Amino acid sequence: xxxxxxxxxxxxxxxxxxxxxxxxxxxxxxxxxxxxxxxxxxxxxxxxxxxxxxxxxxxxxxxxxxxxxxxxxxxxxxxxxxxxxxxxxxxxxxxxxxxxxxxxxxxxxxxxxxxxxxxxxxxxxxxxxxxxxxxxxxxxxxxxxxxxxxxxxxxxxxxxxxxxxxxxxxxxxxxxxxxxxxxxxxxxxxxxxxxxxxxxxxxxxxxxxxxxxxxxxxxxxxxxxxxxxxxxxxxxxxxxxxxxxxxxxxxxxxxxxxxxxxxxxxxxxxxxxxxxxxxxxxxxxxxxxxxxxxxxxxxxxxxxxxxxxxxxxxxxxxxxxxxxxxxxxxxxxxxxxxxxxxxxxxxxxxxxxxxxxxxxxxxxxxxxxxxxxxxxxxxxxxxxxxxxxxxxxxxxxxxxxxxxxxxxxxxxxxxxxxxxxxxxxxxxxxxxxxxxxxxxxxxxxxxxxxxxxxxxxxxxxxxxxxxxxxxxxxxxxxxxxxxxxxxxxxxxxxxxxxxxxxxxxxxxxxxxxxxxxxxxxxxxxxxxx
Numbered sequence: 001x002x003x004x005x006x007x008x009x010x011x012x013x014x015x016x017x018x019x020x021x022x023x024x025x026x027x028x029x030x031x032x033x034x035x036x037x038x039x040x041x042x043x044x045x046x047x048x049x050x051x052x053x054x055x056x057x058x059x060x061x062x063x064x065x066x067x068x069x070x071x072x073x074x075x076x077x078x079x080x081x082x083x084x085x086x087x088x089x090x091x092x093x094x095x096x097x098x099x100x101x102x103x104x105x106x107x108x109x110x111x112x113x114x115x116x117x118x119x120x121x122x123x124x125x126x127x128x129x130x131x132x133x134x135x136x137x138x139x140x141x142x143x144x145x146x147x148x149x150x151x152x153x154x155x156x157x158x159x160x161x162x163x164x165x166x167x168x169x170x171x172x173x174x175x176x177x178x179x180x181x182x183x184x185x186x187x188x189x190x191x192x193x194x195x196x197x198x199x200x201x202x203x204x205x206x207x208x209x210x211x212x213x214x215x216x217x218x219x220x221x222x223x224x225x226x227x228x229x230x231x232x233x234x235x236x237x238x239x240x241x242x243x244x245x246x247x248x249x250x251x252x253x254x255x256x257x258x259x260x261x262x263x264x265x266x267x268x269x270x271x272x273x274x275x276x277x278x279x280x281x282x283x284x285x286x287x288x289x290x291x292x293x294x295x296x297x298x299x300x301x302x303x304x305x306x307x308x309x310x311x312x313x314x315x316x317x318x319x320x321x322x323x324x325x326x327x328x329x330x331x332x333x334x335x336x337x338x339x340x341x342x343x344x345x346x347x348x349x350x351x352x353x354x355x356x357x358x359x360x361x362x363x364x365x366x367x368x369x370x371x372x373x374x375x376x377x378x379x380x381x382x383x384x385x386x387x388x389x390x391x392x393x394x395x396x397x398x399x400x401x402x403x404x405x406x407x408x409x410x411x412x413x414x415x416x417x418x419x420x421x422x423x424x425x426x427x428x429x430x431x432x433x434x435x436x437x438x439x440x441x442x443x444x445x446x447x448x449x450x451x452x453x454x455x456x457x458x459x460x461x462x463x464x465x466x467x468x469x470x471x472x473x474x475x476x477x478x479x480x481x482x483x484x485x486x487x488x489x490x491x492x493x494x495x496x497x498x499x500x501x502x503x504x505x506x507x508x509x510x511x512x513x514x515x516x517x518x519x520x521x522x523x524x525x526x527x528x529x
Contacts, residue, residue, distance in 0.1 A: 013090060028091045035083040039076060051098040110135050110176070112169050112188040116147070116161040118154045125150050127157035131165045133172060141172060162190050250394050252501060253405070256332035257468050258324045259515035260301040260458075267298045274308050283422055297456040297525065304415045317353045317416035325359060325409055326366060332407075333367070335513070340367040344404030345396050347376045347389045349463055353413035354379040363407070374401060382491030386410035386463035387499045390487075412462030449524045456525060458515075463489060468515065472523070475516035477509040 007015050016025040036042040063069045084099045114131040121128070126149075132142040147164075151157035169188055268291050276284040303320045310316035325348075333340070346369065348360045358377035363369070374396060378385055393406035450469035454461060461468055466487045473479055485501040509520070516523070 011090075026091050028087050032087060035080070035087075038083075039080045050095050051101060055101075057101060110169065110172060110186040112165060112186070114161050114165040114188060114190045116151075116154075116157040118151065118157045121146055127151045127160070129161040129164055131161070131168070133169070135176075141168065143168075158190060162188070165190075250397050250406075251504075253338065254332065254336045255467055255470070256328050256335060257464065257471050257515040258328040258331075260303070260324075264301045264303055264305075265299050266302050266305055268292060268296070268300075271300075271302065271305065274305055278309060280422065295452060295455045296459050300457065300459045302414060302459060309418070310415060313416055314355070317413045318355060320413055320415050321350075321353065321359055321411065322362065325363065325411055328409065329363060329367070329407070338405055340369050342405050343367075343369055343373060343407050344401045345374045345376075345393060345406035346409075347378065347392055347406065348409045348411065349378040349381060349385040349389045350411045350413065351380055351382055351385070351417075351462065353416040359409075359411070363409070381463075382495050383412075383462045383465070384489035384491035384495045384497040386466050387487055387489045387497035390499050391497075410462075410464040410467065412460070412464065414459070453523045453525065457519075457523075463491075465489075471514040472516050472520070474507045474512050475509050475514060475520040477507070479503050479507040481506045 006017055009015060012028060012031040014027040014030065016027060017023070018025075033042065036044065063072045081099065081103045084095065085103070088095050088099050111134045112131060113134075114129070116130070117128040119125045119127055126146045128144060129147055130144040133140050147157065147160050149160065151160055165188060169186060173186055268288075271291055272284070272288045275287055279287060303323070304310055304316050307316070346360045346363050348358065348363070350359065354377065358375070360375040360377045364373060364375060376392060378388060378392070381388060389408040389410060393408050397404060397406055450472040451465065453472055454465055454468040458468055466489055470485065470487070473485075479485070481503055483503040485503065486498060487501070488496065488498045490496050509517075
């Protein structure tokens with residue numbers, strides 16, 4: 001080991017150490033002079049203002065003619081900007097604005113190059129795909145990998161490679177645009193040569209434009225090759241259009257809210273009388289105040305109050321889940337006439353009660369859903385999770401399993417969440433709400449009636465509350481064609497999720513049947529909340 005004493009230079013930066021005064025400095029003076037010399041600006045006149053106010057750059061100043069492009073190809077503009085960025089990061093905190101302005105006009109074209117090696121793997125005869133993407137002269141992505149299928153011709157191997165690389169280019173564009181990097185052109189180069197035609201080398205250059213369309217110039221191919229190419233190309237475009245088409249929509253076929261049996265309906269007095277057997281007199285008095293001020297009505301539905309506290313919280317919660325979930329799903333399937341075999345996705349969200357097997361498995365087994373159905377169980381996400389299930393279903397239907405139905409269930413177990421201890425802070429009631437906006441220049445709000453009445457009649461329905469509120473609005477005849485229903489779910493934490501539905505037709509309350517239909521004439525109840 002050799003002592004080289006104190007460092008004097010690192011990565012082109014000079015290190016200046018003044019131990020007496022406790023000063024450490026970094027200098028890139030030599031580096032900057034080298035950069036200025038390289039771009040022929042070493043004799044430029046220094047100024048104190050990095051970017052004068054009159055100095056403006058616009059897109060119109062970019063080269064537009066072939067002569068201008070040829071001239072700019074000889075100018076190392078991007079290299080100069082990159083050198084400025086390096087200096088800015090380490091020792092020049094005073095030039096970020098100037099560097100940001102000049103860097104906006106660098107060439108942002110994304111260039112991709114792809115090729116395939118036909119049957120390069122001697123063991124299973126699979127072809128190899130290789131590609132590289134270059135942005136601003138810098139390699140940003142590259143791969144060499146075996147293809148997943150065995151290609152039957154050179155052309156097929158090339159187009160399998162082009163298909164995979166096209167998806168990579170689309171992802172890169174999307175990712176870079178999220179970083180505010182705009183593109184005018186993205187080009188994918190593929191050299192295709194058919195060994196069966198030795199004197200006619202067939203080369204195809206593919207250009208992928210901003211809409212991710214693939215256009216080729218193909219010559220001198222026999223009919224079978226053309227057919228294979230066009231079939232592969234059409235399949236690729238179809239898949240890309242399905243996955244990345246921003247205009248693809250999902251539709252809410254219908255929804256159902258569980259309408260409890262009358263045997264589950266209790267007054268506030270019934271609730272207080274039941275819990276006072278397990279609470280101290282002081283906490284019973286406090287609990288009574290909580291119930292009276294919570295907004296729940298005098299005939300609120302509760303499960304398991306006749307056997308409270310339950311001998312087994314788990315078994316009681318499972319029985320409650322089976323009663324509520326299957327009751328709601330039975331009604332939904334009857335309303336929509338959707339066959340269970342048509343359901344491709346099942347999503348259940350619940351906060352606290354997450355048994356194994358999951359509640360989604362209960363639905364699959366009860367209704368004999370198909371073997372390849374996708375099931376998801378979302379737990380611990382609070383009262384705002386109902387909107388998350390909608391978003392997950394949307395993503396799955398658009399990107400994973402198209403032309404199918406998704407069944408989503410938002411549920412909360414009351415029996416698994418009860419508290420009869422001495423900590424007063426845990427005795428509370430929460431709620432979520434929805435708001436409806438008209439598709440016009442004015443906004444129409446129906447106030448707090450829907451969330452207040454949902455809490456009043458059905459108690460704390462947690463993440464499913466937004467659906468009870470939508471049912472209330474439909475039963476009142478407030479959903480008109482063109483309305484936009486903005487669902488907002490709030491949870492503890494603080495969590496907030498929202499989604500917007502667009503009403504394609506008016507909802508006739510006379511023809512509608514939901515948990516509110518038979519009693520809607522009694523609501524809203526005055527003096528509540």
